[in-house]
Amino acid sequence: xxxxxxxxxxxxxxxxxxxxxxxxxxxxxxxxxxxxxxxxxxxxxxxxxxxxxxxxxxxxxxxxxxxxxxxxxxxxxxxxxxxxxxxxxxxxxxxxxxxxxxxxxxxxxxxxxxxxxxxxxxxxxxxxxxxxxxxxxxxxxxxxxxxxxxxxxxxxxxxxxxxxxxxxxxxxxxxxxxxxxxxxxxxxxxxxxxxxxxxxxxxxxxxxxxxxxxxxxxxxxxxxxxxxxxxxxxxxxxxxxxxxxxxxxxxxxxxxxxxxxxxxxxxxxxxxxxxxxxxxxxxxxxxxxxxxxxxxxxxxxxxxxxxxxxxxxxxxxxxxxxxxx
Amino acid sequence: xxxxxxxxxxxxxxxxxxxxxxxxxxxxxxxxxxxxxxxxxxxxxxxxxxxxxxxxxxxxxxxxxxxxxxxxxxxxxxxxxxxxxxxxxxxxxxxxxxxxxxxxxxxxxxxxxxxxxxxxxxxxxxxxxxxxxxxxxxxxxxxxxxxxxxxxxxxxxxxxxxxxxxxxxxxxxxxxxxxxxxxxxxxxxxxxxxxxxxxxxxxxxxxxxxxxxxxxxxxxxxxxxxxxxxxxxxxxxxxxxxx
Numbered sequence: 178x179x180x181x182x183x184x185x186x187x188x189x190x191x192x193x194x195x196x197x198x199x200x201x202x203x204x205x206x207x208x209x210x211x212x213x214x215x216x217x218x219x220x221x222x223x224x225x226x227x228x229x230x231x232x233x234x235x236x237x238x239x240x241x242x243x244x245x246x247x248x249x250x251x252x253x254x255x256x257x258x259x260x261x262x263x264x265x266x267x268x269x270x271x272x273x274x275x276x277x278x279x280x281x282x283x284x285x286x287x288x289x290x291x292x293x294x295x296x297x298x299x300x301x302x303x304x305x306x307x308x309x310x311x312x313x314x315x316x317x318x319x320x321x322x323x324x325x326x327x328x329x330x331x332x333x334x335x336x337x338x339x340x341x342x343x344x345x346x347x348x349x350x351x352x353x354x355x356x357x358x359x360x361x362x363x364x365x366x367x368x369x370x371x372x373x374x375x376x377x378x379x380x381x382x383x384x385x386x387x388x389x390x391x392x393x394x395x396x397x398x399x400x401x402x403x404x405x406x407x408x409x410x411x412x413x414x415x416x417x418x419x420x421x422x423x424x425x426x427x428x429x430x431x432x433x434x435x436x437x438x439x440x441x442x443x444x445x446x447x448x449x450x451x452x453x454x455x456x457x458x459x460x461x462x463x464x465x466x467x468x469x470x471x472x473x474x475x476x477x478x479x480x481x482x483x484x485x486x487x488x489x490x491x492x493x494x495x496x497x498x499x500x501x502x
Numbered sequence: 503x504x505x506x507x508x509x510x511x512x513x514x515x516x517x518x519x520x521x522x523x524x525x526x527x528x529x530x531x532x533x534x535x536x537x538x539x540x541x542x543x544x545x546x547x548x549x550x551x552x553x554x555x556x557x558x559x560x561x562x563x564x565x566x567x568x569x570x571x572x573x574x575x576x577x578x579x580x581x582x583x584x585x586x587x588x589x590x591x592x593x594x595x596x597x598x599x600x601x602x603x604x605x606x607x608x609x610x611x612x613x614x615x616x617x618x619x620x621x622x623x624x625x626x627x628x629x630x631x632x633x634x635x636x637x638x639x640x641x642x643x644x645x646x647x648x649x650x651x652x653x654x655x656x657x658x659x660x661x662x663x664x665x666x667x668x669x670x671x672x673x674x675x676x677x678x679x680x681x682x683x684x685x686x687x688x689x690x691x692x693x694x695x696x697x698x699x700x701x702x703x704x705x706x707x708x709x710x711x712x713x714x715x716x717x718x719x720x721x722x723x724x725x726x727x728x729x730x731x732x733x734x735x736x737x738x739x740x741x742x743x744x745x
Contacts, residue, residue: 178616245610245630253588253609262613263588327586330619330693398692399619401558405571406687406701407512409560415568418522418554421547424624428615494690495621498556498573 178331179428180488186239188321189350189480191269192343194232195314196351197358198276201225202307203373204355204366209304214365218283221362222303226280228358229351233273261327265320272317275310282306318344325487332395333491338388345381346449350480352377353453353473360466367464371457378457378476382450385483389442392490399494414500429496431489441486448479505579505599505671506637507698508657509680510572513705515664517555517570524659525553525574525635533640538628550626552635553656569704572665574656575622575635576689576697577601583614583623592632599671599698600639605631619693642667670698 201222207213216222241247250266257263282288288301322343325334352374359366401412417426431438453476460468529552530537539549553574560567577594581601584592591607592614594600603614603623608631615623615632623634638654641647651658657665668677677700680686686700 243611245612245625246608249589249607249609252591252607253611256585256588256590259585260588260613262586262611266588324613328582328617330582330690331616399690403690403692405558405569406689407558407560407569407703411561413559414556415559416557418519418556418573419551421549423548423551424615425621428612428625429621493616493621494619494693498621 178488178491178493179431180485181243183239183241183243185481185484185488187236187243188343189477189484190232190236190239191317191321192347192480193350193354193477194229194236194276195272195317196348197225197229197232197354198272198279198310198351199314199348200352200355200370200373201229202279202311204369205304205307207369209298213369216364216366218286218288218303221359221364223280223284224362225355225358226276226283228354229276230273230280232354233269233276237269237273261320261323265317265324268313268317268320272310272313275306275313279303279306279310315344318347325491330399330494331491332397333392334487336388336391338384338391341384342381342388345377345384346480346483349374349377349381349449349453350473350476353457353469353476356457356460357466357469357473360464360469367469368461371461371469374472375454375457378450378454382446385450386446397492397494399497401497404494404497414498417499417502420502425495425499429493429499433489438486438489441482441489445479445482445486448475449483450479452476452479503599503671504597504669505577505698506642506668507577507599507670507677507700508574508637508654509666509668509670509677509686509700509702511664511666511680511684511702512569512571513664513702514662515555515570515572515660516662517557517568518661519555520659520661521572521656521665522551522553522555524655526551528638528641528655529636532638534633534636536626536628537633538626540627548627550624550633552624552633567704572656573620573622574699575601575637576620576695576699577635577637579696579698580694582693582695583618586613586617588613598669600637601634602636602639603632603634605629605633608632619690619695620697637667670700 204213204216208215241250244250253263253266255263257267282303288303291300291302291305293299319340322340326336326339329335352370356367356370356374359370402408453472456468456472460472526537529535537550541547553572556571556573558569558571560569577600581594584594584601589607589609591604593602595602610625610630612625623632626633642652642654644652653667657667666677666680668675670677672678681700684702686702688697688700
């Protein structure tokens with residue numbers, strides 16, 4: 178497939194935004210159980226949610242560049258019963274709204290006790306809103322990944338690993354971003370977030386490499402024989418019917434050189450997993466904002482490469498019809 | 503249940519591209535148009551087409567066969583492009599099974615083109631909406647046309663009648679009979695899309711003549727004639743009279 182930068186930025190930006198929100202809420206949950214120090218609602222959760230919202234909004238903005246008719250984008254909420262894209266279109270703004278409410282209630286300090294569970298666990302408003310937003314964040318990961326995973330003939334995508342990777346990669350970059358934010362805000366949560374970022378990045382490394390290994394062993398179900406229905410082992414295209422370009426020759430081929438394609442396959446794991454883990458673990462002793470910021474920038478750049486590779490690697494069966502001019 | 507479709511006979515397609523040009527001519531000025539072209543006479547031209555004819559060589563040279571392969575939307579019975587559309591712009595008509603795009607609803611997200619394994623959909627670069635073969639829905643029901651012309655433009659243009667048009671769900675239609683009797687098949691059956699369009703395979707028409715069939719074994723003259731048969735190089739009465 179031809180990697181579209183609008184979609185690359187959409188998926189990586191909202192992934193980081195979702196991950197950052199999950200990191201904030203994890204921090205709040207831990208502090209409820211007195212595992213980490215309580216943070217200031219106003220400066221930490223308020224501005225943290227704003228940062229998450231900025232990433233989500235930028236992702237949403239990027240998605241509009243993918244559309245031929247952005248002014249009709251509102252129509253895309255219609256077919257949520259059948260289309261994962263439609264579901265994503267509904268869940269993304271819902272998650273943004275819930276994150277906004279979460280940030281706002283924290284920001285203005287409006288956090289009444291709603292109820293208590295078995296006289297021990299006190300559920301406050303922000304805790305409940307954050308719980309709902311967490312559900313939406315995971316739902317959004319599911320919707321985004323299923324857009325790709327549900328197309329069964331794009332065999333590189335049609336695997337549960339796609340959902341796992343979108344969730345883990347988004348969460349990993351979000352926790353790295355949370356580390357940067359915590360270091361900037363000067364809180365004691367830096368090591369907490371850096372630790373989780375390292376753990377998530379390491380797990381994502383395993384699942385992403387698993388999908389790379391899986392994809393390297395894929396045997397395409399569609400062949401020349403099934404594409405034109407002629408039962409012969411030697412079928413060679415002599416003409417695709419036109420010499421000029423067309424949508425079919427542009428949309429489904431990545432058109433990058435073999436060398437670039439192969440080098441990105443090795444570069445992205447380095448940028449997404451290896452370097453951030455090294456930088457994050459070295460930064461934990463110094464708590465330096467600059468070092469953590471470097472880790473996030475490198476990981477985010479790596480995710481752009483990862484997403485590019487994700488699209489470029491998918492081999493569309495229609496390409497069988499466009500082997501030669 | 504009705505399912506209109508094309509049946510394309512690869513045995514008689516000569517690869518003349520008449521269906522390609524007549525499709526473009528009809529549809530660019532019809533309700534499915536326009537089918538825009540960019541840089542048609544310059545470097546790197548591009549344009550929207552609903553139908554293409556491709557050429558494949560089967561076998562190893564010199565023992566090869568050339569197959570011309572017309573390719574357009576197959577109007578699947580289980581179209582994978584329809585459920586993925588977020589707006590409902592892509593739909594399959596209940597009454598005749600034609601898969602169409604509502605240009606007023608399409609947002610141009612290209613998701614349906616990703617979800618079509620055959621690459622039958624193209625984004626029109628000027629209107630920025632997804633376009634595809636409509637089976638000439640604007641002419642097959644047109645009462646102002648004589649009945650013989652209520653067929654897709656490609657079918658009417660084909661000089662060898664390689665394209666048949668009809669209802670594949672009606673077992674007595676000409677297309678159903680042809681599919682049944684000539685081994686009609688579907689493309690990429692492995693994805694469960696159940697394409698409505700069928701293709702007919704190459705067929706060899708051979709006649710075997712045995713040696714004893716060359717002379718008449720039961721010739722009554724063998725018994726009835728009185729004189730021996732003249733030798734084949736001898737003059738016959740016909741040769742004598744011919745001067």
